[in-house]
Amino acid sequence: MDTPKGKLIAIGGNEDKGSYPNPKSKRKYYLDFFELGILKRFLKEIPVKNPHIEVVTTASMIPEEVGERYTSAFGILGVENVQLMHIRTEEDALIPEYIERVKKCDGIMFSGGDQSRITRMFLDTEILDVLKNRYQNENFIIAGTSAGAMAMSKEMIKGGSATESLLKGAIKMGRGLHLINGVIIDTHFVIRGRFGRLMEAVVTHPKTIGIGLGEDTGVLITEGHMIETIGSNLVVVVDGHDVKYTNINDVDAGRPVAIDHMVMHVLAKGNLFDMDSRRFYQSEEAYHLAQLQELNR
Numbered sequence: 699m700d701t702p703k704g705k706l707i708a709i710g711g712n713e714d715k716g717s718y719p720n721p722k723s724k725r726k727y728y729l730d731f732f733e734l735g736i737l738k739r740f741l742k743e744i745p746v747k748n749p750h751i752e753v754v755t756t757a758s759m760i761p762e763e764v765g766e767r768y769t770s771a772f773g774i775l776g777v778e779n780v781q782l783m784h785i786r787t788e789e790d791a792l793i794p795e796y797i798e799r800v801k802k803c804d805g806i807m808f809s810g811g812d813q814s815r816i817t818r819m820f821l822d823t824e825i826l827d828v829l830k831n832r833y834q835n836e837n838f839i840i841a842g843t844s845a846g847a848m849a850m851s852k853e854m855i856k857g858g859s860a861t862e863s864l865l866k867g868a869i870k871m872g873r874g875l876h877l878i879n880g881v882i883i884d885t886h887f888v889i890r891g892r893f894g895r896l897m898e899a900v901v902t903h904p905k906t907i908g909i910g911l912g913e914d915t916g917v918l919i920t921e922g923h924m925i926e927t928i929g930s931n932l933v934v935v936v937d938g939h940d941v942k943y944t945n946i947n948d949v950d951a952g953r954p955v956a957i958d959h960m961v962m963h964v965l966a967k968g969n970l971f972d973m974d975s976r977r978f979y980q981s982e983e984a985y986h987l988a989q990l991q992e993l994n995r
Contacts, residue, residue: 704833704840706877706919707740710885710911710931711810711844736916736929737771740805743839743918749804754783756819757811757845761786764809791819800828805839808846810885814856816849817873826875833877840877844885847911851883852876853903855895863894867951871899878922880973881907888912888932900938901946901957907973908936923973926982927965935971935978937961 741749753768755761765782772780781799785791800806806829808816820826832838840850848855854874862868882903884896887910900908909917912931919925927933943958963978965971970979979985 700834702834702922703836704838705743706833706850707736707743707839707841707916707928708847708850708883708885708909708911708919709736709841709843709916709929710847710887710913710933712886712913735775736914738775739918739928740807740839740841741772741775741777744805745837746804748779749777750779750781750802751777752781752783752799752803752806754785754806754808754816754846755811756783756785756808757813757815757849758809759811761809764811768807768809785819788819791823791825797824797828800825801832805841808840808842808849810844810846813845813849813854813874814872816845817854817875820875821873829875830877841916843916847885847916848883849875850877851881852879853882853899853906855882855884855899858895858898860890860892860895863892863898864955865952866898866946866949866955869895869898869902871902878919880905881909883909883911885911886913887934893934896934896936897957897960898946898955900936901941901944901955901960903938904941905939907976908934908938910934910936924985925965925971925973927967927969929967933965933969935963935965937963937976939976 751772753765755764758764761784769780783796833840842850851874854872856870856872858869882899884892896908896910900906911933915929915931915933917925917933918928938960941957941960945956963971968981970982970985
């Protein structure tokens with residue numbers, strides 16, 4: 699896959715949408731939203747002053763309520779041209795009006811819920827073809843929270859118990875939207891203790907990078923490989939490229955999985971990780987300095 703011109707924003711879930719009753723509140727958490735807010739960063743990456751945003755609520759079982767929250771949040775941030783796509787069936791995804799709106803919008807956000815609903819509605823559709831084409835060839839931003847983030851990869855976590863992870867077969871995998879290669883994304887990562895779940899997913903698919911996203915935290919992915927942490931929590935990167943041994947292919951279902959030499963990185967706000975070189979950088983400045991040093995060698 700060629701280097702995409704667009705960007706992905708994968709969000710861990712429960713992101714602060716700024717939906718407090720008093721917009722003039724001076725409480726710290728409200729200021730944190732504007733200082734660290736992922737939705738604000740989403741808007742910043744869109745190269746248009748008054749963007750047309752589409753919010754896809756397909757993953758949610760309460761689409762109207764979720765849509766209202768996003769409309770309110772974007773309104774607080776000064777964006778009024780926000781439209782909602784309540785696509786509930788495979789037939790809805792074929793409606794020409796929706797296809798045209800995806801062709802014309804400046805950015806798109808997939809809500810949380812059940813990631814399998816997203817893939818069931820959009821795989822092998824013209825809407826997905828349009829999204830992939832725009833992401834590949836335009837400065838187009840695709841964001842997703844929770845289920846919307848997990849559905850971005852080729853190999854997608856469908857489900858599985860965190861408490862039973864690293865027992866073979868505890869995790870369920872499926873086909874994602876394939877916006878990005880070599881990555882598996884998990885969400886609500888820290889508070890729900892999904893470390894083992896992501897490790898099992900990565901070791902089951904050799905030579906992949908696992909991205910575990912905490913609540914109100916996300917990653918901005920540029921050029922298909924450069925991760926920048928945004929938001930207020932942590933991102934855990936699980937690198938399975940150098941695993942020296944695993945018994946995943948030898949043990950029976952339900953038996954413990956052994957893994958030797960899986961590498962982990964923990965990223966906070968502003969840290970970067972290059973998935974191509976698999977290197978951690980403290981900041982964007984540190985990354986550019988390293989690039990200059992490489993050129994001067």
